[in-house]
Amino acid sequence: MTIDLVQIVPSLMFVAAGGYMYSRPMSVRNLVSPQEWKESPEKAEQLQRGLAKAVGAALVFGGAVWFVVALATG
Numbered sequence: 001m002t003i004d005l006v007q008i009v010p011s012l013m014f015v016a017a018g019g020y021m022y023s024r025p026m027s028v029r030n031l032v033s034p035q036e037w038k039e040s041p042e043k044a045e046q047l048q049r050g051l052a053k054a055v056g057a058a059l060v061f062g063g064a065v066w067f068v069v070a071l072a073t074g
Contacts, residue, residue: 010066011067014059016063021053021055022053025048026052
């Protein structure tokens with residue numbers, strides 16, 4: 001069994017990026033429109049936290065699935 005780094009490395013990068021996004025939702029790219037921030041900063045902050053955590057969790061899940069598939073097929 002050989003490990004294909006071309007498949008493993010990107011999957012680990014997805015997991016790392018998603019973990020960072022999930023753990024630090026206010027430090028990543030703004031997912032809420034500037035208009036929302038102007039109209040209701042408190043609501044926009046809650047929305048940013050929720051969206052960033054959801055995207056982060058999806059990246060971690062997708063990266064983990066990619067990792068498992070890469071190991072299974074490699």
